Every structure is written in structure tokens, then in C-alpha cells.
Amino acid sequence: xxxxxxxxxxxxxxxxxxxxxxxxxxxxxxxxxxxxxxxxxxxxxxxxxxxxxxxxxxxxxxxxxxxxxxxxxxxxxxxxxxxxxxxxxxxxxxxxxxxxxxxxxxxxxxxxxxxxxxxxxxxxxxxxxxxxxxxxxxxxxxxxxxxxxxxxxxxxxx
Numbered sequence: 139x140x141x142x143x144x145x146x147x148x149x150x151x152x153x154x155x156x157x158x159x160x161x162x163x164x165x166x167x168x169x170x171x172x173x174x175x176x177x178x179x180x181x182x183x184x185x186x187x188x189x190x191x192x193x194x195x196x197x198x199x200x201x202x203x204x205x206x207x208x209x210x211x212x213x214x215x216x217x218x219x220x221x222x223x224x225x226x227x228x229x230x231x232x233x234x235x236x237x238x239x240x241x242x243x244x245x246x247x248x249x250x251x252x253x254x255x256x257x258x259x260x261x262x263x264x265x266x267x268x269x270x271x272x273x274x275x276x277x278x279x280x281x282x283x284x285x286x287x288x289x290x291x292x293x294x295x296x
Contacts, residue, residue, distance in 0.1 A: 145248075150241045151275060152219065155202055155210030160246070160268060160275040165221050167232055169241060172216040175234065183209050185290060189234040191220055197287050198234030201278065204286060205261050215239040223284045230288050246270055 150166055152159040168191070175187030175198040184203025189196040198218070203209035217237045223230055254267035254274055263286065266277040 146245045149244050149246045149270075151244050151270070151273070152235070152237045152241045153239045154236075155238055156207065157202075158273065158275045159201070160244075160270060160277050161221070161280075163243065165224075165280065166241070167220040167222050169237075170218050170220075172212045172236070173218045174212075182290060185287075186234075186236070189218065189220075191232065191234070194232070196220060196232045196234045197230070197291060198236070199283075199287060200236060201263070201283075204263055204283070210236075210238065212236060213238055217241070221280075224280055225284055227284070227288060230284060230291070233284065233287055244270065 148163040150161050150163050152161060173189055173191075175189045177187040178185065181187075182203070184200045186198040186200055186209070189198045200209040215238065217240055219235045219237050219241065221233045221235060223233060251268055251270050254269050260267055260276070263279055263282050264276050265279045268275055268277060
């Protein structure tokens with residue numbers, strides 16, 4: 139059996155308030171018009187609340203807030219993204235994220251992707267800063283993101 143060499147990955151550029159995320163298209167479960175989550179008490183500011191989606195409750199977060207920045211409110215063009223989680227945790231199968239506009243589909247190849255020359259501290263939730271089609275984008279550490287949300291939702295020991 140021959141092996142097929144992957145030459146491109148279908149991705150999505152997600153506009154945030156102050157940056158863009160680059161994610162594989164397969165991580166996105168759904169993109170929809172902005173849906174306001176139901177807030178919870180005693181949660182960090184970045185935890186926006188719970189989103190009713192397909193008969194389940196999905197935690198909705200602000201990645202900017204998780205990175206220590208300000209939590210941007212939704213604008214007229216904002217969208218709600220539902221991301222698939224990767225670790226097989228049946229208690230946290232999806233995470234909601236706010237995009238400031240409609241995400242853009244993009245094909246990522248070796249020719250249009252390169253590591254960013256920006257060497258600032260990216261923080262524990264960002265794996266890499268890259269330039270794709272001459273635009274700066276952040277690649278999040280989805281495992282760390284999922285872990286932070288799960289730990290925030292876990293009941294504290296009494």
C-alpha cells in the first residue's frame with residue numbers, strides 16, 4: 139500500500155478582536171450567527187456562559203480573555219463557533235468561541251505558511267504564531283484550551 143503525501147490542509151482563519159486564529163477546518167463543528175450564552179455566576183471573565191446547541195449545553199469562552207486581554211463584546215458581524223474537542227472527554231465534547239466576523243476558509247500549504255518573525259511571549263494557550271498568505275495568525279493549543287475550560291467547570295473539592 140502506498141502512502142499519500144499531504145500537500146495542503148483545509149483551515150479556517152477566525153477573526154478575533156485583536157488577532158486571528160488558524161484552525162483546521164475539521165475542528166469546526168458549526169459556524170452560526172452570534173448566539174448570546176447564558177451567564178454563570180462565579181466564573182472567570184473569559185467564561186462567557188453556556189450556549190444551548192443541538193440539545194446540549196456548550197461552554198462559550200473568549201480566547202482573548204483567556205490570554206489575559208480584554209473580553210471583546212460581540213459586534214454586528216460576530217459569529218458563534220462551536221469547536222469539536224479532541225481528547226475524547228465525554229463531559230466536554232464542544233467549546234463555543236466568539237468570532238468578530240465570518241471565518242474565512244483557506245488552504246494551507248508549505249508555500250503560503252511560515253513561522254512568524256514575532257517572538258513575543260505567546261502564552262500557554264498558543265502553540266505557534268505564523269504568517270499565512272502574508273497575514274499574521276495564531277495557532278492555539280487546543281489541548282491546553284480544553285483543559286483550562288474543563289478545570290474551570292470541574293466542581294472544586296470541599
